[in-house]
Amino acid sequence: MDFGPHLLLASLEGAVTAAILALTAMGLSIVFGVMRVVNVAHGEFFMIGAVIAWAVASSFTGNPAIGFIAALIVAPLIAGIIAAVADKLILQRVNYDPDRTIVATIGLLYIIQQTALMTFGPDARPVTPPFNTRLSLPWFEIGESGFVMTWPWGLSTTSYKLFVIVAAIAVLTGLWVLMTRTKAGLIMRATQQDSETAQAFGVPVKRVYSYVFGLGAGLAAVGAVLVVPIQQAHYLMGHDPLLLSFIVVIIGGLGSLPGTVIAAILIGMSDGIISVFFSPTLAKIIATLVVALVLVFRPHGLLGKKV
Amino acid sequence: MASVNILSTKGLTKTYGGIDANMDVDFELQRGKVTALIGPNGAGKSTFVGMICGRISATRGEVFFEDQNISSMPAHKRIQLGIAYTFQITSVYAGLTLLENTAISARRRLGKDNVAVNAKALEVLERVGLADRAHQIAGDLSYGHQRVLEIALGLAQDPVLFILDEPTQGLAETEIDDFVDLINALSGDTTILLIEHNMDVVMRTADQITVLEFGKTLASGTPSEIHNNQAVQAAYLGTAVDA
Amino acid sequence: MTKNSLYSHCLHFGTIALLVALFFLLPAYHVGNLSRIMVLAVYAMGFNLLFGYTGLLSLGHALFFATGMYGLGMAMNTFGLPSELALIVGVVCAILVSTAIGLLALRTTGVAFMIVTLMFAQAGYLTVLYFGSYTRGDEGFVIQQAERIFAGVDITGETSRYFAALILFSIVFLLIAYLVRSPFGRTLVAIRENEERTKMLGYDTVRHKLLAVIISGSISGLAGAAYALLFGYVGATFATVQYSIFPLLWVLLGGAGTTLGPLIGVVFMFYLIDLSSELTQAYMLIAGVVLVLLTLFAPQGLAGEIRRKVFKWLP
Numbered sequence: 001m002d003f004g005p006h007l008l009l010a011s012l013e014g015a016v017t018a019a020i021l022a023l024t025a026m027g028l029s030i031v032f033g034v035m036r037v038v039n040v041a042h043g044e045f046f047m048i049g050a051v052i053a054w055a056v057a058s059s060f061t062g063n064p065a066i067g068f069i070a071a072l073i074v075a076p077l078i079a080g081i082i083a084a085v086a087d088k089l090i091l092q093r094v095n096y097d098p099d100r101t102i103v104a105t106i107g108l109l110y111i112i113q114q115t116a117l118m119t120f121g122p123d124a125r126p127v128t129p130p131f132n133t134r135l136s137l138p139w140f141e142i143g144e145s146g147f148v149m150t151w152p153w154g155l156s157t158t159s160y161k162l163f164v165i166v167a168a169i170a171v172l173t174g175l176w177v178l179m180t181r182t183k184a185g186l187i188m189r190a191t192q193q194d195s196e197t198a199q200a201f202g203v204p205v206k207r208v209y210s211y212v213f214g215l216g217a218g219l220a221a222v223g224a225v226l227v228v229p230i231q232q233a234h235y236l237m238g239h240d241p242l243l244l245s246f247i248v249v250i251i252g253g254l255g256s257l258p259g260t261v262i263a264a265i266l267i268g269m270s271d272g273i274i275s276v277f278f279s280p281t282l283a284k285i286i287a288t289l290v291v292a293l294v295l296v297f298r299p300h301g302l303l304g305k306k307v
Numbered sequence: 308m309a310s311v312n313i314l315s316t317k318g319l320t321k322t323y324g325g326i327d328a329n330m331d332v333d334f335e336l337q338r339g340k341v342t343a344l345i346g347p348n349g350a351g352k353s354t355f356v357g358m359i360c361g362r363i364s365a366t367r368g369e370v371f372f373e374d375q376n377i378s379s380m381p382a383h384k385r386i387q388l389g390i391a392y393t394f395q396i397t398s399v400y401a402g403l404t405l406l407e408n409t410a411i412s413a414r415r416r417l418g419k420d421n422v423a424v425n426a427k428a429l430e431v432l433e434r435v436g437l438a439d440r441a442h443q444i445a446g447d448l449s450y451g452h453q454r455v456l457e458i459a460l461g462l463a464q465d466p467v468l469f470i471l472d473e474p475t476q477g478l479a480e481t482e483i484d485d486f487v488d489l490i491n492a493l494s495g496d497t498t499i500l501l502i503e504h505n506m507d508v509v510m511r512t513a514d515q516i517t518v519l520e521f522g523k524t525l526a527s528g529t530p531s532e533i534h535n536n537q538a539v540q541a542a543y544l545g546t547a548v549d550a
Numbered sequence: 551m552t553k554n555s556l557y558s559h560c561l562h563f564g565t566i567a568l569l570v571a572l573f574f575l576l577p578a579y580h581v582g583n584l585s586r587i588m589v590l591a592v593y594a595m596g597f598n599l600l601f602g603y604t605g606l607l608s609l610g611h612a613l614f615f616a617t618g619m620y621g622l623g624m625a626m627n628t629f630g631l632p633s634e635l636a637l638i639v640g641v642v643c644a645i646l647v648s649t650a651i652g653l654l655a656l657r658t659t660g661v662a663f664m665i666v667t668l669m670f671a672q673a674g675y676l677t678v679l680y681f682g683s684y685t686r687g688d689e690g691f692v693i694q695q696a697e698r699i700f701a702g703v704d705i706t707g708e709t710s711r712y713f714a715a716l717i718l719f720s721i722v723f724l725l726i727a728y729l730v731r732s733p734f735g736r737t738l739v740a741i742r743e744n745e746e747r748t749k750m751l752g753y754d755t756v757r758h759k760l761l762a763v764i765i766s767g768s769i770s771g772l773a774g775a776a777y778a779l780l781f782g783y784v785g786a787t788f789a790t791v792q793y794s795i796f797p798l799l800w801v802l803l804g805g806a807g808t809t810l811g812p813l814i815g816v817v818f819m820f821y822l823i824d825l826s827s828e829l830t831q832a833y834m835l836i837a838g839v840v841l842v843l844l845t846l847f848a849p850q851g852l853a854g855e856i857r858r859k860v861f862k863w864l865p
Contacts, residue, residue: 106798107845414737
């Protein structure tokens with residue numbers, strides 16, 4: 001394949017990565033934004049989503065779409081409930097102290113991950129996509145005979161991958177409406193601004209925190225359900241999304257939601273493109289170093305405002 | 308020979324996002340005297356002393372201590388020259404004992420000599436009347452006692468210049484009397500710069516008063532001069548003294 | 551000598567004497583475990599100096615441990631240096647890396663400091679994988695038994711290995727015990743308790759924190775180098791996040807900011823994992839549960855709770 005078509009292919013892969021990443025990172029960002037805590041177990045809620053998606057999807061026979069839709073509803077719900085319970089049992093009791101929350105969520109990470117190992121097992125398991133039509137893509141060139149349209153071999157994507165991108169945009173739009181147009185969003189933003197004042201005005205801050213923590217986990221789980229038809233479910237799969245979400249949230253500015261989306265597209269696309277042309281390990285080394293240096297020299301992120 | 312002024316500032320200015328907290332403050336502090344810095348809330352008093360001791364970086368302007376330009380020195384270097392500072396919002400080592408608190412303060416000058424450090428740490432606790440609580444955890448003290456410990460942390464450094472930011476805030480009447488006695492006992496050897504809202508304390512301790520308003524010096528002089536100053540009365544004293 | 555420092559001397563030398571005695575009392579299996587525990591305790595003590603005494607939570611200490619480990623391992627295997635020289639190479643590498651990380655990471659505070667150290671360690675781990683042709687990546691490499699002679703002593707035998715580990719442990723243990731009672735150590739505690747106040751008492755907090763990172767990183771690197779030398783294996787596992795979390799777990803469990811805490815924490819955790827891995831392959835579950843329970847119920851750790859409730863003088 002020539003460079004041009006190859007780049008297009010890489011960009012498409014990157015767009016899928018970016019879509020999943022935007023959902024997952026958004027969960028982390030909302031939790032940080034509203035509650036001011038770093039959830040190190042975030043990647044494990046992603047993993048829970050994937051594992052439950054597999055469990056739900058494989059319990060349905062017949063059309064894979066039915067199982068998939070069921071998974072899309074059930075997995076985020078269960079992940080959200082587990083997160084809300086963890087918030088109530090653990091985080092609330094350490095008063096969201098930043099340091100102790102990090103230690104507690106590290107503990108939570110291992111509890112969830114190892115429980116998955118004990119129940120789900122060490123094997124990677126696939127989920128059948130609800131639809132998976134292969135779509136060949138055209139490429140345009142200006143050759144000797146003028147403008148021509150070619151169909152390079154290997155330049156293709158699947159209908160499912162396009163669906164993932166559309167679905168992510170839909171969920172994020174819904175989230176935006178929730179945050180800006182509804183009472184629940186108003187309450188969340190009020191809590192984010194000043195939790196003590198919000199409390200004084202009758203906002204049940206503790207319950208809001210539980211919902212927000214659940215919502216964050218749910219978003220990660222949605223991302224995971226979307227990803228399992230492409231990438232298999234595995235008990236250790238939470239590690240990379242956690243790292244990448246961290247990177248996105250930091251580059252985008254801690255707690256800034258538009259920043260998170262932009263950074264997710266940036267990181268997802270460049271990760272996809274760099275991984276196609278270079279070694280994925282090198283791409284990750286560069287990404288982690290960039291994040292560390294951004295935090296050192298631009299602690300409010302590239303787009304974040306000074307608090 | 309040392310000059311009359313131990314400390315002076317020239318055009319000291321602090322701007323927060325376009326708003327001037329302090330505007331071109333020229334200020335002189337006389338050696339061995341107690342100088343009170345007064346002014347309404349938001350006049351920029353804390354910002355001003357913060358810039359003197361290096362806690363807050365100045366937008367522009369200069370600070371001279373013992374005829375040495377210290378404007379570009381980091382805070383800890385300025386403190387090492389003999390400037391002690393007590394916080395407006397109590398900032399003690401809440402998790403450590405009182406003795407450990409004052410020992411940390413004394414140790415910076417006395418170093419490895421444990422006997423001298425301990426002696427000094429106990430001495431200042433005695434001086435402020437907290438010696439019987441030396442082995443209590445500072446965080447368990449009442450608010451007033453923590454304020455007093457804050458002052459003890461300053462004393463333990465044997466400062467040349469002692470800057471106190473609203474030291475009597477939240478103290479009981481008897482504690483305020485003790486504080487006034489302490490300041491009067493220190494004056495002479497130690498130069499004291501006091502931010503104070505309680506005009507009674509100011510009148511009982513200060514040799515000199517400087518009034519700040521809207522980040523600028525409104526007036527400077529002896530207590531009686533300030534008391535009779537029309538501008539000051541209009542701006543500040545008229546309400547505060549009677550209140 | 552005050553009563554408290556007499557007690558703490560008794561405690562420290564008593565601990566070392568107990569470890570000597572245990573060699574003769576314990577069956578071979580536990581002696582082997584204890585050698586490993588003592589080296590890991592050195593790692594935990596290095597971490598504790600920064601976390602427990604200075605109040606800086608690094609989530610990337612595996613970088614320093616692995617630096618020491620690979621510094622020694624590659625000096626011996628790739629460049630054929632004798633073990634004594636290789637140990638120095640390992641420690642020097644750790645000093646350099648911790649200085650660089652300290653200079654960068656200390657520009658941040660709190661949560662950002664944790665994430666920055668985590669990220670640098672992750673980059674370090676990936677670098678080990680990326681240069682797999684030299685480091686042998688995940689697989690790691692073995693340091694040949696014939697090479698593992700230190701100062702003329704073959705340290706592959708159970709006895710010599712135990713006492714090599716014990717000597718290393720004792721040196722670091724006493725060094726830390728001395729350090730935390732020194733003016734330097736007291737200043738670190740002051741920074742942990744209230745950094746702004748400490749700065750405004752005239753202490754150069756930036757320099758103290760940098761020194762703390764360097765000393766902590768170097769001790770961790772020394773532990774990594776010793777681990778490679780004594781147990782003959784160098785691998786990327788030791789650079790993973792998990793090995794950054796372990797010292798946190800040990801120190802929290804044993805008691806942060808206590809001299810004895812790291813050893814207690816490693817002993818407990820080692821046997822807890824040892825026992826549970828016989829039952830299930832999900833042995834890290836125990837680590838997770840312990841971490842959560844500790845944050846909830848005993849944030850001071852075992853030694854810390856003992857200090858709070860019984861012996862106030864505990865160093």
